[in-house]
Amino acid sequence: MPTDRTKEFQATIESILNRKNVFEQQHLLQNQSNSPKSQKSEFNHAASTIGKEINTTVAKLQRLTQLAKRRTMFDDNPTEINDLIQVVKQDITRINQRIDYLQMNSRNRNNNRKNNEENNAQALEHSKNVIVSLQSKLANTSNDFKNVLEIRTQNMREQKSRRDQYGVSNLSTMTTPDLDSLKNNPLPLYQSAVAASSSINSPRMPNATFDTNHGTDVTTQSNTNSLGLGFNSTLNRSSTTSNTYNSPYDGNIPMYQPLNSPAQTESKETFVSIEMMDTTPPNGSLGLSNIIGGEQQQLLANPIHTEYLESRSQAIDSIESTIAELGQIYQHFAQILAGQRETVQRIDDNIADVEMNVEGAQTQLMKYYNNISSNRWLLLKALGIILIFFLIFVMFL
Amino acid sequence: MKVFNISILTNSSPAKLLCSEQDLSSFGFFQRGSVQEFINFFSTTAAERTQVGERSKIEQQSYIGYVYSNSNGLAGVVVTDTEYPSRVAFSIINKVLDDFTLKYKKSDWENLDSKNRLPFPELKTYLTDFQDPHKADPFMKVQQELDETKVILHKTMDSLLQRGEKLDDLVAKSDQLSSQSKMFYKTSKKTNTCCYLMVIIL
Numbered sequence: 001m002p003t004d005r006t007k008e009f010q011a012t013i014e015s016i017l018n019r020k021n022v023f024e025q026q027h028l029l030q031n032q033s034n035s036p037k038s039q040k041s042e043f044n045h046a047a048s049t050i051g052k053e054i055n056t057t058v059a060k061l062q063r064l065t066q067l068a069k070r071r072t073m074f075d076d077n078p079t080e081i082n083d084l085i086q087v088v089k090q091d092i093t094r095i096n097q098r099i100d101y102l103q104m105n106s107r108n109r110n111n112n113r114k115n116n117e118e119n120n121a122q123a124l125e126h127s128k129n130v131i132v133s134l135q136s137k138l139a140n141t142s143n144d145f146k147n148v149l150e151i152r153t154q155n156m157r158e159q160k161s162r163r164d165q166y167g168v169s170n171l172s173t174m175t176t177p178d179l180d181s182l183k184n185n186p187l188p189l190y191q192s193a194v195a196a197s198s199s200i201n202s203p204r205m206p207n208a209t210f211d212t213n214h215g216t217d218v219t220t221q222s223n224t225n226s227l228g229l230g231f232n233s234t235l236n237r238s239s240t241t242s243n244t245y246n247s248p249y250d251g252n253i254p255m256y257q258p259l260n261s262p263a264q265t266e267s268k269e270t271f272v273s274i275e276m277m278d279t280t281p282p283n284g285s286l287g288l289s290n291i292i293g294g295e296q297q298q299l300l301a302n303p304i305h306t307e308y309l310e311s312r313s314q315a316i317d318s319i320e321s322t323i324a325e326l327g328q329i330y331q332h333f334a335q336i337l338a339g340q341r342e343t344v345q346r347i348d349d350n351i352a353d354v355e356m357n358v359e360g361a362q363t364q365l366m367k368y369y370n371n372i373s374s375n376r377w378l379l380l381k382a383l384g385i386i387l388i389f390f391l392i393f394v395m396f397l
Numbered sequence: 398m399k400v401f402n403i404s405i406l407t408n409s410s411p412a413k414l415l416c417s418e419q420d421l422s423s424f425g426f427f428q429r430g431s432v433q434e435f436i437n438f439f440s441t442t443a444a445e446r447t448q449v450g451e452r453s454k455i456e457q458q459s460y461i462g463y464v465y466s467n468s469n470g471l472a473g474v475v476v477t478d479t480e481y482p483s484r485v486a487f488s489i490i491n492k493v494l495d496d497f498t499l500k501y502k503k504s505d506w507e508n509l510d511s512k513n514r515l516p517f518p519e520l521k522t523y524l525t526d527f528q529d530p531h532k533a534d535p536f537m538k539v540q541q542e543l544d545e546t547k548v549i550l551h552k553t554m555d556s557l558l559q560r561g562e563k564l565d566d567l568v569a570k571s572d573q574l575s576s577q578s579k580m581f582y583k584t585s586k587k588t589n590t591c592c593y594l595m596v597i598i599l
Binding site: 014015018082083086090093094097302304305307308311312315318322323325326330332333339340343344346350351360361364365368371 | 484551557561585
């Protein structure tokens with residue numbers, strides 16, 4: 001029966017890559033001079049190594065997609081998939097760091113050499129283009145990686161439901177309540193996480209660490225301000241813990257009060273069944289972590305682990321509620337502001353009226369003033385006529 | 398809330414100490430040696446006995462040790478005092494192990510001699526930074542920022558409501574102004590009529 005030697009194969013690949021990189025680094029060290037030509041070739045060397053690494057990562061990712069797409073229930077080996085996921089993740093982060101380093105290097109170099117060369121502009125542009133193309137390749141790879149993880153989660157979910165239909169073991173049937181809650185509440189945080197992460201995936205790929213070990217989300221170390229909730233690749237429990245779960249602490253060390261030793265004394269199945277009921281977390285993304293196969297549920301039997309996961313889910317819940325509150329406050333804000341806009345318009349109208357009135361009044365007063373100043377002769381004439389009438393009356397009396 | 402020690406070991410038996418940083422400034426000078434030995438012993442024992450992907454928390458009189466082992470065969474140990482929140486300690490371990498894995502490949506530390514240590518200067522900066530759990534845990538950082546934002550928003554809401562009141566005041570005053578100016582206009586219009594002129598003459 002053929003043995004599974006993929007791990008050996010991958011280890012040899014890694015060691016060959018390491019050897020190659022070391023060799024090229026030594027080569028670069030020997031050529032360390034300040035002449036622009038050797039520096040340019042150094043840049044090219046580094047860029048070519050990065051390109052080769054990207055290619056190997058793409059190859060690994062393809063193998064991963066192949067594995068993840070398989071839909072048989074019992075044949076897939078989660079360990080290999082999880083190992084591959086780990087390796088690809090590390091490769092992506094390492095390549096990203098190298099690209100950043102290269103970019104910084106080329107910038108420093110060109111700043112130092114500005115006064116020397118006339119054809120520096122073209123070299124600068126060339127190096128910029130190379131870096132941009134490397135970054136875009138890396139962004140594509142990470143996009144594909146993300147898609148593969150999505151496919152994998154979906155497959156795991158389907159597998160779990162199918163497994164439950166056949167009622168394979170006690171442990172797996174115990175997790176059906178989680179599945180219902182999952183179907184009704186399909187990972188809201190995960191969907192928002194996908195949306196957030198797609199906004200992060202610009203060619204300037206920040207240092208996102210996809211923490212895939214714990215089944216919940218994790219923030220990135222990126223420059224962006226988004227929360228950057230990580231991916232829901234909880235399936236990356238690469239623990240191949242055996243089915244027997246030995247107590248790590250015997251009585252030899254009386255100093256410690258280990259919190260997981262009492263777990264071992266009870267019978268596994270009943271304990272696990274109780275645990276599974278207790279650890280149905282409200283957060284949908286954690287529910288996915290309970291879908292994993294039987295032996296990995298032993299991990300959740302570890303109370304510290306569950307406590308840790310629960311505290312994480314609590315923290316995320318509180319963050320989510322705070323954000324919702326903030327959203328409400330902003331909406332309230334906008335409402336009040338709209339109302340105030342109307343008030344301001346009324347004020348504006350009133351003031352316009354005032355201006356009109358005052359102007360009209362001013363014209364009237366000007367007219368009056370003019371009348372007054374020009375009416376004197378009329379007044380005198382009127383007074384004269386009255387005086388004449390008065391005299392006539394006095395004459396007749 | 399203090400972090401006394403962060404160390405990275407191999408998850409094998411016997412466990413090899415790959416690198417560690419300690420901050421024992423809160424202990425008296427003569428205690429430090431014994432505390433350091435205790436921490437080293439504890440780290441190696443815990444790393445040997447932890448299975449892959451397992452977390453544990455071990456309490457002693459006034460210290461708590463957190464252990465977590467990676468799938469790569471690394472184990473991280475963090476020793477803190479009793480107040481430090483456990484989730485933050487585990488996230489420290491995660492972060493440190495991830496960075497370490499990025500920096501050194503498995504072949505670098507697999508066959509290392511037990512006396513050698515791998516240089517990892519970021520560990521020291523991490524130790525000094527993570528004395529404040531708010532810096533270590535991304536959740537707490539985000540929560541803190543959100544709370545600050547909420548406070549600022551509340552203040553802004555208050556000032557907005559004040560603005561509303563002032564605007565209402567302004568509306569009333571401008572209403573008054575407009576009616577008074579209207580009266581002014583009418584009066585001045587009346588002044589311009591003939592009968593008033595007659596009254597003046599008389």
